[in-house]
Amino acid sequence: MxxxxxxxxxxxxxxxxxxxxxxLLIPSGVVVPGSVSIPALSPDFWPYTIAWGVILSxxxxxxxxxxxxxxxxxxxxxxxxxxxxxxxxPATLRTVILTFALFLFYYVxxxxxxxxxxxxxxxxxxxxxxxxxxxxxxxxxxxxxxxLYLFFLHAAGIPMPLGIFENxx
Amino acid sequence: xxxxxxxxxxxxxSVENFLxxxxxxxxxxxxxxxxxxxxxxxxxxxxxxxxxxxPVTGILLLLGVYKGGLYGGSLTAILIKTxxxxxxxxxxxxxxxxxxxxxxxxxxxxxxxxxxxxDMISNIALILFAGVLASFALRFGPPxxxxxxxxxxxxxxxxxxxxxxxxxxxxxxxxxxxxxGLDLIYGTDRFIFGNFELMSGLNFIPVLIGLFALPEIIHxxxxxxxxxxxxxxxxxxxxxxxEFSKTLKxxxxxxxxxxxxxxIPGIGGAPAAFLSYSEARRxxxxxxxxxxxxxxGVAAAEAGNNGVAGATMIPLLALGVPGDVITAVILGAFMxxxxxxxxxxxxxxxxMIYALFMGILLSSAYLFGIGKMAIRVFSRVALVPNRILxxxxxxxxxxxxxxxxNNLFDILVMLCMGVVGYMMLRLEIPVAPFxxxxxxxxxxxDNFRQSLLLSDGDLTIFLRNTICIAFWVxxxxxxxxxxxxxxxxxxxxxxxxxxxxx
Numbered sequence: 249m250x251x252x253x254x255x256x257x258x259x260x261x262x263x264x265x266x267x268x269x270x271x272l273l274i275p276s277g278v279v280v281p282g283s284v285s286i287p288a289l290s291p292d293f294w295p296y297t298i299a300w301g302v303i304l305s306x307x308x309x310x311x312x313x314x315x316x317x318x319x320x321x322x323x324x325x326x327x328x329x330x331x332x333x334x335x336x337x338p339a340t341l342r343t344v345i346l347t348f349a350l351f352l353f354y355y356v357x358x359x360x361x362x363x364x365x366x367x368x369x370x371x372x373x374x375x376x377x378x379x380x381x382x383x384x385x386x387x388x389x390x391x392x393x394x395x396l397y398l399f400f401l402h403a404a405g406i407p408m409p410l411g412i413f414e415n416x417x
Numbered sequence: 418x419x420x421x422x423x424x425x426x427x428x429x430x431s432v433e434n435f436l437x438x439x440x441x442x443x444x445x446x447x448x449x450x451x452x453x454x455x456x457x458x459x460x461x462x463x464x465x466x467x468x469x470x471x472p473v474t475g476i477l478l479l480l481g482v483y484k485g486g487l488y489g490g491s492l493t494a495i496l497i498k499t500x501x502x503x504x505x506x507x508x509x510x511x512x513x514x515x516x517x518x519x520x521x522x523x524x525x526x527x528x529x530x531x532x533x534x535x536d537m538i539s540n541i542a543l544i545l546f547a548g549v550l551a552s553f554a555l556r557f558g559p560p561x562x563x564x565x566x567x568x569x570x571x572x573x574x575x576x577x578x579x580x581x582x583x584x585x586x587x588x589x590x591x592x593x594x595x596x597x598g599l600d601l602i603y604g605t606d607r608f609i610f611g612n613f614e615l616m617s618g619l620n621f622i623p624v625l626i627g628l629f630a631l632p633e634i635i636h637x638x639x640x641x642x643x644x645x646x647x648x649x650x651x652x653x654x655x656x657x658x659x660e661f662s663k664t665l666k667x668x669x670x671x672x673x674x675x676x677x678x679x680x681i682p683g684i685g686g687a688p689a690a691f692l693s694y695s696e697a698r699r700x701x702x703x704x705x706x707x708x709x710x711x712x713x714g715v716a717a718a719e720a721g722n723n724g725v726a727g728a729t730m731i732p733l734l735a736l737g738v739p740g741d742v743i744t745a746v747i748l749g750a751f752m753x754x755x756x757x758x759x760x761x762x763x764x765x766x767x768x769m770i771y772a773l774f775m776g777i778l779l780s781s782a783y784l785f786g787i788g789k790m791a792i793r794v795f796s797r798v799a800l801v802p803n804r805i806l807x808x809x810x811x812x813x814x815x816x817x818x819x820x821x822x823n824n825l826f827d828i829l830v831m832l833c834m835g836v837v838g839y840m841m842l843r844l845e846i847p848v849a850p851f852x853x854x855x856x857x858x859x860x861x862x863d864n865f866r867q868s869l870l871l872s873d874g875d876l877t878i879f880l881r882n883t884i885c886i887a888f889w890v891x892x893x894x895x896x897x898x899x900x901x902x903x904x905x906x907x908x909x910x911x912x913x914x915x916x917x918x919x
Contacts, residue, residue: 291602350832
């Protein structure tokens with residue numbers, strides 16, 4: 249397996265990240281007091297050192313990817329999932345949908361609370377991953393969020409946020 | 418001596434003590450296995466129940482929770498790639514691939530055996546060398562810590578995988594994220610950008626869960642299952658004595674590393690696990706198999722992690738200095754009962770100390786029995802189809818991330834780290850160096866800056882005594898061995914000199 253494209257993307261991405269840190273993120277994000285007597289004690293010394301480390305390492309990776317023979321790092325996937333191939337939507341689109349759904353879940357749980365949001369999310373995720381047996385989907389989707397809520401409440405003394413349902417209980 | 422032992426036996430031999438140790442280990446194992454429920458949290462939760470118990474019983478209950486918690490983290494780490502504790506994240510590196518190969522039972526058994534042996538070695542070290550190790554540990558100031566952590570960071574070369582450069586980049590990313598929060602010396606903002614939630618930095622647990630569990634779930638979305646077939650259908654056989662004995666050298670080495678690091682206040686199980694793993698890999702004839710499901714890797718990680726258990730009690734009992742949050746809670750339990758650990762406790766309450774030692778030894782036996790039981794129950798998880806398991810794991814992660822600080826922001830951190838972890842997975846950037854750097858980064862920076870504060874900026878403080886020099890020599894040796902192995906690898910045509918993991 250040829251890793252060169254991935255190495256190139258990684259190198260460019262990290263060079264951009266390192267430069268963004270040096271030129272933008274550290275100057276605007278790290279507050280340096282005026283009375284720093286020893287430069288190495290300054291709050292921005294460590295971030296700058298790491299950022300330059302990122303830039304130099306990614307530049308080195310770029311040279312490696314462009315000029316040297318790079319051994320394949322990937323191996324054949326021999327897990328039980330390897331036999332599954334994408335049969336419907338393109339993989340990237342499914343990944344984007346799932347990622348978007350997870351962040352949407354976070355937004356929803358800030359309003360509906362963790363339990364209700366989880367009860368909605370679990371069947372959706374199970375269907376998305378291919379489970380079709382409602383005998384499993386329904387009871388698990390209801391019992392697990394409620395069971396975890398009760399466990400954390402009574403065993404650990406941690407009340408999970410219930411959002412708008414907080415007032416109903 | 419005989420009188421003291423006799424009095425200690427009187428104190429120890431009671432049904433309550435035997436029950437307390439067993440119950441503690443059981444509670445700890447369950448808590449350790451639940452992502453988000455940390456061992457300190459477990460010890461703190463049990464603390465109020467000890468108020469009405471006799472001192473020995475109460476403290477043994479807490480010690481049981483502590484030991485169970487250290488081991489319990491490995492269960493979910495191996496089975497669902499979700500570390501219950503930061504130290505268990507090292508167990509993932511080989512434990513999860515073993516489970517994926519259908520050898521979950523073997524991985525769990527090896528982890529348990531290694532944990533029990535390391536725990537026993539640590540307990541014996543506590544009993545025999547408490548005084549010596551405590552005085553050695555007290556010689557560690559910021560410069561010694563700094564050089565120790567620099568040496569520990571050479572682990573990154575061992576876990577970087579095929580490309581060392583990518584491993585270094587991953588570590589840099591971890592170091593950078595570890596700088597988020599208030600500056601410890603000047604109290605100024607670093608990468609907070611007006612968000613007060615970031616003032617205390619990024620919490621370990623949501624970052625770990627996000628980096629390990631979520632990428633696996635997101636990656637799963639790219640595949641569709643065929644119903645009724647293809648799911649993992651076996652747990653494999655447990656580990657035989659012969660298989661475990663092959664790892665024994667690494668287990669003993671890891672235990673010693675755990676004991677030494679555990680005796681030093683403020684280090685904890687995670688660095689010990691990684692250092693033990695790295696040393697096992699460096700010395701193993703199967704080093705190429707590390708990271709792909711090598712039982713020795715699981716054993717070494719667990720040995721390092723559990724080796725700290727008894728040793729963290731050394732500074733507490735011998736000097737009255739708590740080495741970490743858990744021993745600080747246990748110190749609280751001592752004080753609630755009107756006891757103050759330290760040299761005076763050894764003079765005035767020696768039978769009680771001996772009784773505690775007996776209970777600590779008993780906890781290793783309990784750990785074995787309860788661990789075996791836990792494996793039988795938890796290993797069924799590996800048989801649940803991924804299309805059902807992953808949504809459950811995700812919900813568990815959400816609850817766990819929230820439970821750490823009762824903070825919804827931690828769930829967002831977990832999700833963001835999940836996306837970062839997925840990108841790393843796709844670009845084949847190893848996660849382990851990120852994790853090591855994220856865990857060790859704050860220690861590295863704090864000790865570096867504290868050293869310079871002590872020396873008024875003079876860098877020679879990092880060479881101030883034999884401990885510092887010894888760690889620099891060890892670091893140089895590690896780098897030398899790494900370079901030599903790369904040159905050898907390129908000569909034998911296995912791979913390029915610059916990119917092959919050593």
